[in-house]
Amino acid sequence: MKKLLAMVLTVVMAVSVFAGCQPAANNAADANTLKIGMTGPLTGGAAVYGTAVEAGMKIAVAEINAAAEKNGGLKIEFKSQDDEHDNEKATNAYNALKDWGMQIFAGAVTTGPCLAIAPSTVSDNMFMMTPSGSSDKIALTGNNIFQMCFTDPNQGSSAAQLVFDKKLGEKIGVIYDNSDDYSKGLLNGFKTKATELGMTIVEETSFTADNKSDLSTQVNQCKDAGCDFIFLPIYATEASQILTYANKIGYAPKFFGCDGMDGVLTIDGFDAKLAEGLMLMTPFNPDAAESKAFVDQYKAMMNDTVPNQFAADGYDVIYSIYNACVALSINGETPADEVCAKLVDYFKTYKFDGLTGSGMTWDANGMISKIPAAVVIADGKYQAL
Amino acid sequence: MKKLWNNKDTRRNLFTYALVIIAFVVVQIMLGGGMLGYAAKGFLVPVCVYISLAVSLNLLVGVCGELSLGHAGFMGIGAFSGIVMSVVLQNLIPNDVLRLIASMIFGGILAGAFGFLIGIPALRLRGDYLAIVTLAFGEILKNVFSNLYVGTDANGVQFSFSASGVSLAEGGKMILDGPVGATGITKLATFPMGFVLILFTLFVVLNLINSKEGRAIKAIRDNRIAAESVGINVTAFRMKAFVVSAFLAGMAGALFGLNYSSLTASKFNFNTSINILVFVVLGGMGNIMGSVISATVLYILPEALRELEDYRMILYAVVLIVVMLCTWSPKIKGAIAAWKASITEKLSLNKKKGVGNNG
Known part of the structure; x- marks a missing residue:
């Protein structure tokens, strides 16, 4: 009888662990906040890229939210999840974001997790824009997937x-x-x-x-x-x-x-x-004049580290998505699949100016076209080649 | 029937099966009632896979007493061969479930065959040495996977260790692409299939443990010389446990591979092997039900703690330490036993007085 009791308790425990992962009841949509989620390696060997992208995105979100009044009061609620640069964890992280009520997916950071998540975004009709996943296979997975960086x-x-x-x-x-x-x-x-x-x-x-x-x-x-x-x-x-x-x-x-x-x-x-x-x-030169405001904020946030292009890509991803959403009057109550359909259409003719280039456009596959820039390091600084 | 019930091992095994079946039914009801979020639904298949892996490793580590650090390697063989098989069979077996089963069996057989080949030199070693050899073997396999190119076209399947070695005709498809791994996998894995896999794994392992072979294996674990002296063929029985364990890991691996749309070789590294070993050790060596429970809880725990962000890493480690202390420290074990005894005493006192009727 004791065994049976132990077993029942175990089942209850296992179920309650599962129940802990239920969609939160308080993820009701608010018309004025757009929910953008991101996954990336925030811990582990590739953390340097994930944390850079996350910080770049957070800076963009803070700027946007501070100036939301200009754009009809549309704010961004941003959530990042750790994928540890592992395909399996990335899938879990993406699912956790869906439970949170994510409308737009601004990840993943590294190529492997991007490829793991991409097919799910296709079947979910979730707009996906990776800041730094650079394999050409990512964008080719579906027409809802866009890249901010060059393909390899x-x-x-x-x-x-x-x-x-x-x-x-x-x-x-x-x-x-x-x-x-x-x-x-x-x-x-x-x-x-x-x-x-x-x-x-x-x-x-x-x-x-x-x-x-x-x-x-x-x-x-x-x-x-x-x-x-x-x-x-x-x-x-x-x-x-x-x-x-x-x-x-x-x-x-x-x-x-x-x-x-x-x-x-x-x-x-x-x-x-x-x-x-x-x-x-x-594509990003931290020593250029137009990057200064971003570089200063990044340094304040990340113990004086100079941002790399991953951070700038993250920053651009948030701005490009936000500007498009404002133009399309997408708000926090628009369901994810509708957001996706509208954005995909919009990005076909979209021209975006950001930190990593000006006049960026995307082709039908979702691959970016921007001017490739090369720099040479001289006196500890980047200089245009 | 009564006799069966009175056998402690049989009763324990029945409880293990019952636990798995009840958990499956409960989860199915929750699924039907829409009570599970996307994240929880995403855990279902990997949890089944890790349970099977933990149970199969427990056969080797707990029952046979051989420390293996290469379990992820067998899982990897199963995963990649299962994926290749599922693509090759696409036209032959249009039914998804049958194709999944065929892929899993193929993955299992291939992993078992590799287990046999590796077992020949490796099982001459014991203890730490075997652990090192299996560790090395797992790493070798990982590197082989990340340099393996497999493609298929109208002419059949092509293998190569260089990207240029696979030249596909029009309409051909790369299945494994070196370090990129397998991409664009058709997800065939389902939760019911994971449940069936657990039942199959339990069936094989529990029956093996409680058979003549199982007793021989346990005898070898406890005293190799004594076992040899009574005429037990030590190598053959250790090999049997090793191959069965590899076979089951291969099947679980195939299910794992077919649950994700992309898979890279780096998944099957040393860390994954250690993770599975942690499930086994925490659940208790040789304790099959313990493996089932610890694999479930330890897989879900870090995911359920996502809200805590980076602190979840610390909390996970703390949980591991606490569980280890509670289950293995003689002092705490003694305290728990004393506490249990006092409760039973009270209960029996109550019974005598006719107050309590639970027991």
């Missing part, structure tokens, strides 16, 4: 075009992350374009997420092959190791990175002087 192949290909136009190198080397979708996407775009333009890649070497603690072999391979230009379609942390090691052995080719390289100047334990002369493609 596009960015890789414009990098190759830039290298060709500016005659940056003769013998090109590439070091990429073989276990990373982002890195491979960039590489493929770069290689395709480079072959088309008749450029020669003399060395192509890779590492994986598990053996990236020492990248000296890869640098030596490039040195032995005599590369005078090295393309690094990787993230800043790994790139900082490469720069450090190359400096140590006195090897000084031109290094060129993509938007993942952004933030290289603020890596802990990395001598920012070694990044002098490094070129990278980034």
Whole structure:
């Protein structure tokens, strides 16, 4: 009998745990607040991107809410959920946001979770705009999905075009992350374009997420092959190791990175002087005059860290969605599927000016077109290339 | 029947089945009544998967006494092979449920086969050494998955370890795409299928434990030399437990893979193996019902605590520590036992007086 009692108690407990996840009763819609949700890696290895996007979005939300009177009093209620850069957690996070009553989904931050959530947004008719999920597969999942950043192949290909136009190198080397979708996407775009333009890649070497603690072999391979230009379609942390090691052995080719390289100047334990002369493609320049207000707010919020392009992308996502909603007189009571249908239609002809570019437009797939900008690091600052 | 009831093991097993069935019925009623939110609905299948994984690992860790840190690897084999199978069978078996079952069985068999192959060298080792080998094996599998390219077209299925190795004809489809993993998966997994998987897992594991083989396995765990001296083939029985455990993990993995629209190899890393092991250890080694309950509670707990944001990580750890202390610390165990005894004493006193009638 005691066993039975224990069992009943267990069932009650399990059920109550489930019941704890029920949709909250107080998520009733309010006409004056638009509910925008976001998921991203707020903890774990990729947290640097998630927290940057979250902070950028929060700044935009605070600005909008402070000036809501201008736009008929429409405010934003913003909620972020941690996905730990894990597909399974991302699905759970997205579901939790739906329970909260989200109308527009402004996530996810990283590509894997974007791909995990995207099909659900298609079947839910939920408008989705990712600030930084850059695989071309994301936007191709459905016509309700839009991207604020470049797709990887596009960015890789414009990098190759830039290298060709500016005659940056003769013998090109590439070091990429073989276990990373982002890195491979960039590489493929770069290689395709480079072959088309008749450029020669003399060395192509890779590492994986598990053996990236020492990248000296890869640098030596490039040195032995005599590369005078090295393309690094990787993230800043790994790139900082490469720069450090190359400096140590006195090897000084031109290094060129993509938007993942952004933030290289603020890596802990990395001598920012070694990044002098490094070129990278980034749509956002924190040293530009028009970014100043945003940069100041971000620094105040994040212990003086300079915002990277992820933060700026997040900021732009919120503004682009909000401006569109105001124009379409979407409010807090418009159901998510109606919001989606209206926004999808609107974004076809939408032209948006933000921190990461002006005159941005989206194609039928939801991929962005904006001018690719490259900068070179000089005196610890970004300067237009 | 009475005799069956009096057997402690049988009674315990029946309770385990009853627990699962009651929980299933309750959740189904709640689903029908629209009482579950999107988040709760999203938990249903993964909870079933983790229960099956915990139960199958418990067979290895609790019953067989072998520490395995590569369970996520078997789960991964099941997941990816299940996904490939579900795509390949798309035209052959149009029925979703049958295709899911076929994929799960295929995933299970493949994982079991790998379990056998790995078991040959690995089971020569014991204790810590086996743990290290299974850990390494899990990592190897993860890297293999993230470099595996599988595509299908009119001519059949193509495998390769480089992206250029798979050249598909017009209308072909990439199923696994290296580090991108599998994308655009048709979600076949359903909660009732998860329930059936749990029942199947319980059936296999509980019957194995209470059979002649199970007693031999337990004898090996308790004293290998004594077991060998009475003529038990140690390697064969350990292998049996290892392969069955891998097979069940593969089936659970296939269900897991077919529950998400995209899947990357990094999911099947060391952390996932440890997570499953935590479910087993907290539920109690060799305690099957404990695995079922701990997997459910520990999977849902961090999700239910989302409102607490970053603090949920701390709270989760605190819960783990508290549960470990309550179940394993001799002092606290003694205190609980004394408390229980005093209550039973009071109850029996009441009974004698004819006051209480509960018992």
